[in-house]
Amino acid sequence: MKFTLPRPxxxxxxxxxxxxxxxxxxxxxxPVGEGGAVETVFEETASExxxxxxxxxxxxxxxxxxxAIPAFATERDRQTAAxxxxxxxxxxxxxxxxxxxxxxxxIFKPTGPDALPKPSFPQIRAPxxxxxxxxxxxxxxxxxxxxxxxxxxTVGCYLYDVALQDELxxxxxxxxPADWRRAAHKCSDLIYARLTGESPFFDSRIAYIAETGxxxxxxxxxxxxxxxxxxxxxxxxxxxTALTPRYSPDYKQLLYLSYVDGNPRIYVxxxxxxxxxxxxxxxxxxxxxxxxxxxxxxxxxxxxxGNTDVYRVPANGGRSVRLTNTPGIDIxxxxxxxxxxxxxxxxxxxxxxxxxxxxxGSNQRxxxxxxxxxxxxxxxxxxxxxxxxxxxGDFNIAVMTPAGRNLRVLTNGWQDEAPTWAxxxxxxxxxxxxxxxxxxxLHQVDLTGRNERRLxxxxxxxxxxxxxxxx
Amino acid sequence: xxxxxxxxxxxSSSKIAAIALLSSASVLAACAKEAPEDLPPTPAATVxxxxxxxxxxxxxxxxxxxxHFESTIGASNTVxxxxxxxxxxxxxxxxxxxxxxQYLGQYSQVRITIEGHADERGTRxxxxxxxxxxxxxxxxxxxxxxxxxxxxxxxSFGKERPIALGSNESAWAQNRRAASIVIN
Numbered sequence: 064m065k066f067t068l069p070r071p072x073x074x075x076x077x078x079x080x081x082x083x084x085x086x087x088x089x090x091x092x093x094p095v096g097e098g099g100a101v102e103t104v105f106e107e108t109a110s111e112x113x114x115x116x117x118x119x120x121x122x123x124x125x126x127x128x129x130x131a132i133p134a135f136a137t138e139r140d141r142q143t144a145a146x147x148x149x150x151x152x153x154x155x156x157x158x159x160x161x162x163x164x165x166x167x168x169x170i171f172k173p174t175g176p177d178a179l180p181k182p183s184f185p186q187i188r189a190p191x192x193x194x195x196x197x198x199x200x201x202x203x204x205x206x207x208x209x210x211x212x213x214x215x216x217t218v219g220c221y222l223y224d225v226a227l228q229d230e231l232x233x234x235x236x237x238x239x240p241a242d243w244r245r246a247a248h249k250c251s252d253l254i255y256a257r258l259t260g261e262s263p264f265f266d267s268r269i270a271y272i273a274e275t276g277x278x279x280x281x282x283x284x285x286x287x288x289x290x291x292x293x294x295x296x297x298x299x300x301x302x303x304t305a306l307t308p309r310y311s312p313d314y315k316q317l318l319y320l321s322y323v324d325g326n327p328r329i330y331v332x333x334x335x336x337x338x339x340x341x342x343x344x345x346x347x348x349x350x351x352x353x354x355x356x357x358x359x360x361x362x363x364x365x366x367x368x369g370n371t372d373v374y375r376v377p378a379n380g381g382r383s384v385r386l387t388n389t390p391g392i393d394i395x396x397x398x399x400x401x402x403x404x405x406x407x408x409x410x411x412x413x414x415x416x417x418x419x420x421x422x423x424g425s426n427q428r429x430x431x432x433x434x435x436x437x438x439x440x441x442x443x444x445x446x447x448x449x450x451x452x453x454x455x456g457d458f459n460i461a462v463m464t465p466a467g468r469n470l471r472v473l474t475n476g477w478q479d480e481a482p483t484w485a486x487x488x489x490x491x492x493x494x495x496x497x498x499x500x501x502x503x504x505l506h507q508v509d510l511t512g513r514n515e516r517r518l519x520x521x522x523x524x525x526x527x528x529x530x531x532x533x534x
Numbered sequence: 535x536x537x538x539x540x541x542x543x544x545x546s547s548s549k550i551a552a553i554a555l556l557s558s559a560s561v562l563a564a565c566a567k568e569a570p571e572d573l574p575p576t577p578a579a580t581v582x583x584x585x586x587x588x589x590x591x592x593x594x595x596x597x598x599x600x601x602h603f604e605s606t607i608g609a610s611n612t613v614x615x616x617x618x619x620x621x622x623x624x625x626x627x628x629x630x631x632x633x634x635x636q637y638l639g640q641y642s643q644v645r646i647t648i649e650g651h652a653d654e655r656g657t658r659x660x661x662x663x664x665x666x667x668x669x670x671x672x673x674x675x676x677x678x679x680x681x682x683x684x685x686x687x688x689x690s691f692g693k694e695r696p697i698a699l700g701s702n703e704s705a706w707a708q709n710r711r712a713a714s715i716v717i718n
Contacts, residue, residue, distance in 0.1 A: 369670025
């Protein structure tokens with residue numbers, strides 16, 4: 064292997080130039096350059112015998128599954144645009160990101176690099192078993208990060224079972240320096256998926272509304288971030304109130320509501336170019352934008368003469384189709400993963416309740432008959448659950464089956480609103496508003512309701528929308 | 535366009551018309567609806583919603599300004615209030631809207647926008663739709679009194695722009711409202 068001085072700044076400059084500067088109105092900030100590809104460079108699963116899948120997916124508590132995550136090693140400490148102190152320091156950061164990811168979901172008890180010895184580069188593939196078993200670690204994560212001649216980073220990730228002294232999983236990725244966190248998330252996903260048997264979710268992004276200012280004059284800005292809150296960006300400047308964003312399945316666009324012309328209207332915002340377009344130019348207020356799972360259709364709700372109904376329009380323009388037609392408020396809508404059904408809310412019965420219809424608007428039927436009201440239903444990416452805001456005095460996040468059975472209330476805040484699913488359907492994010500002050504923040508809860516945590520954001524936050532797992 | 539309610543608007547319009555004929559300053563004053571009694575007085579400074587971009591000044595408070603509108607009919611008569619999750623025009627609301635209709639009848643060049651609002655006890659998207667419904671209820675009532683629909687626009691702010699900041703019944707009662715704003 065031949066080493067030359069990396070030129071990370073050149074790559075960075077190119078990335079910025081690749082994003083044309085276009086702002087359609089004064090409220091839009093600078094467009095955000097699209098992330099680079101993450102190329103998988105090696106993938107090899109060790110022998111299946113002795114794997115831990117069986118022992119960690121039973122119903123017993125997993126809380127004591129100790130995982131040691133020491134710093135990722137580097138073959139040679141080199142400059143990198145990803146870290147001012149070089150690739151060795153970057154290896155420490157990658158292990159910290161993985162530790163934080165695994166700590167926050169209640170399944171694992173990870174120990175991070177700041178409390179552990181640093182393995183050498185050769186030890187990544189030949190762990191020093193005795194020193195790890197002596198620390199009580201059941202699982203061991205090793206990895207390396209190398210900077211190539213072109214500045215690209217190669218990140219390797221290994222999962223070992225300490226007791227069996229066996230490799231369970233390994234994978235590697237080549238990323239731009241700016242995307243080093245994605246490699247850490249991919250490694251987290253590898254570990255999570257292997258040890259739980261669930262689908263991955265860490266390498267995903269969240270769109271939400273950043274809130275500042277007094278309760279009667281909140282400034283609400285469109286913002287995006289990684290699933291762990293990193294790589295945070297404000298997309299609008301705040302002169303126009305922004306609400307209810309939704310990431311497109313390919314992460315290239317956002318649907319959201321803006322008062323940029325003084326009225327509530329939904330727009331498609333193109334993240335790469337910073338351009339936005341009105342979704343339904345009818346002169347009527349439009350709310351509650353949603354994507355279909357394939358990104359080809361948009362659901363929106365439109366009020367005509369005070370009567371709100373749900374409509375569908377092709378994402379690339381065209382004729383709208385009205386899906387509901389009852390007096391009152393029919394609003395929202397969330398597709399089943401197969402795109403064949405839509406759950407939405409309606410007050411046609413006299414109060415907000417959840418209904419399911421076929422994707423063409425036929426066969427509308429109410430599914431919620433328990434006490435309280437059902438609002439903001441969101442179909443799980445796994446298809447087996449619907450999360451919603453249950454209004455029974457307070458607002459709480461709850462789940463039920465698509466048939467409206469097995470109601471389970473997961474949170475108990477004063478106002479917990481607007482659930483959005485992690486890509487794997489195991490965690491629900493929502494926003495919690497405080498009584499009187501109106502202060503708001505993002506929280507996550509797992510399907511057991513036992514593990515709840517706050518996701519820190521630079522300012523107050525609401526209306527989270529979790530996007531899918533990234534390729 | 536359909537009127538979103540089949541109760542109050544149609545049924546009460548004849549009675550309302552009769553009341554409107556009695557219009558005089560004294561009757562208006564007697565009928566003027568205040569916000570519910572248990573509410574603290576609304577500060578005059580906050581009656582004009584923050585969304586009016588061109589706040590009229592006292593020196594130009596002639597017809598066609600919000601200041602003239604408020605001083606003529608009384609600031610409290612520029613707003614109607616709603617019960618929880620309701621959007622119907624009750625008798626108090628009808629009285630308030632009659633004063634607005636008289637003003638709009640007298641100053642036929644004046645156009646208004648009605649801002650519909652909801653309290654914080656509803657989800658965001660539903661409240662946007664509910665605010666629009668309330669604004670339309672007020673609009674439809676004014677139209678039933680003979681004001682051309684073309685002179686009235688509506689906009690909903692859902693729960694985004696509360697007047698009263700507390701999380702209690704009296705604050706919520708003040709926030710469930712439709713406020714008429716003169717378009718300059």
